[in-house]
Amino acid sequence: MSDGDEKYWYNLSTGEVEFGMLSAAVDRVGPFDTEADAARAPETLKERSRAWAEEDAADDAWSSSSLESGE
Numbered sequence: 001m002s003d004g005d006e007k008y009w010y011n012l013s014t015g016e017v018e019f020g021m022l023s024a025a026v027d028r029v030g031p032f033d034t035e036a037d038a039a040r041a042p043e044t045l046k047e048r049s050r051a052w053a054e055e056d057a058a059d060d061a062w063s064s065s066s067l068e069s070g071e
Helices: 035-039 041-069
Strands: 008-011 017-019 028-032
Touching: 008 035, 017 035, 028 035, 028 041, 035 041
Parallel strands: none
Antiparallel strands: 008 017, 008 028
16 A cells, blocks of 8 residues: 555545545545645645746746846
8 A cells, every 4th residue: 555545635526535546646636644634725736836826937037137138
């Protein structure tokens, strides 16, 4: 049994929390240590996506300013 079998997962298709790797990998996100953490998966994904988008925008702005200043 792998570690993922003893963790919680969020099923993107059903919107339900599962214990263990019950669903196909394409349908689940995780693993999470607690059922509550898995239940918050949609919010966690949105927060991380927002943070990554902000980091990408900052990187793009830095790259653009470096090119414009000739660095």
